[in-house]
Amino acid sequence: MSExxxxxxxxIAERINRIRASxxxxxxxxxxxxxxxxxxxxxxxxxxVRDFGESxxxxxxxxxxxxxxxxxxxxxxxSLQSNKxxxxxxxxxxxxxIDRLSLAEHCDRLILEIGKSPKLLLQVKLADDPSKSGWSxxxxxxxxxxxxxxxxxxxxxxxxxxxxxxxxxxxDDVFSRTVELAAKLRSLGWQNIQELSMGMSADYAIAVKxxxxxxxxxxxxxxx
Ligand SMILES: *Cc1c(COP(=O)(O)O)cnc(C)c1O
Numbered sequence: 001m002s003e004x005x006x007x008x009x010x011x012i013a014e015r016i017n018r019i020r021a022s023x024x025x026x027x028x029x030x031x032x033x034x035x036x037x038x039x040x041x042x043x044x045x046x047x048x049v050r051d052f053g054e055s056x057x058x059x060x061x062x063x064x065x066x067x068x069x070x071x072x073x074x075x076x077x078x079s080l081q082s083n084k085x086x087x088x089x090x091x092x093x094x095x096x097x098i099d100r101l102s103l104a105e106h107c108d109r110l111i112l113e114i115g116k117s118p119k120l121l122l123q124v125k126l127a128d129d130p131s132k133s134g135w136s137x138x139x140x141x142x143x144x145x146x147x148x149x150x151x152x153x154x155x156x157x158x159x160x161x162x163x164x165x166x167x168x169x170x171x172d173d174v175f176s177r178t179v180e181l182a183a184k185l186r187s188l189g190w191q192n193i194q195e196l197s198m199g200m201s202a203d204y205a206i207a208v209k210x211x212x213x214x215x216x217x218x219x220x221x222x223x224x
Pocket of ligand 1: 032055217
């Protein structure tokens with residue numbers, strides 16, 4: 001191993017240890033590897049991370065092939081075009097970005113066809129953000145009846161991404177409202193809505209305090 005390599009591994013391990021030490025053990029850390037190399041992913045794996053997040057179906061395929069010797073749980077976190085849904089279902093163990101009814105319906109058919117059912121999170125958007133997709137609360141409540149018919153889907157929770165530039169108080173408010181929405185869904189019979197994928201490098205501490213069960217951290221682990 002070259003010296004540069006081992007130095008990178010060490011930095012990545014230190015960052016992961018610092019993050020892990022700051023969150024409860026039951027919170028799942030997804031290391032977002034979309035901008036990094038397979039070498040850095042191996043370093044994070046060596047430091048104990050088993051969950052990795054990618055945002056592009058095709059690009060991630062190459063990494064997944066190269067890392068097939070590792071026992072990785074792959075999370076699709078980026079927005080998903082319908083024509084990539086089939087590959088996403090085949091390649092990923094979790095999909096965090098089910099953000100519209102038409103995509104959910106499409107996945108329901110594909111899952112039956114492929115015979116593989118990843119865990120799915122419904123992406124919600126409880127603060128205005130034209131650059132992000134996702135259901136608002138009222139939109140999601142309106143679509144519940146249709147979603148309920150999609151028997152092949154393994155929907156296990158909600159995911160949200162904050163708009164840029166919120167204060168800590170505003171961020172906490174959006175995360176807390178996401179937690180409340182999950183509780184509301186459970187009270188409506190959606191007992192399987194247990195997971196909350198919330199928080200990235202800039203805001204995961206706030207998200208965890210609000211009740212996140214999964215955080216998605218890229219830069220704070222892999223920045224060079
Ligand atoms: C890129 C990305 C992340 C990670 O963001 P960082 O700021 O690098 O931690 C998390 N979630 C989603 C949906 C992303 O696209």
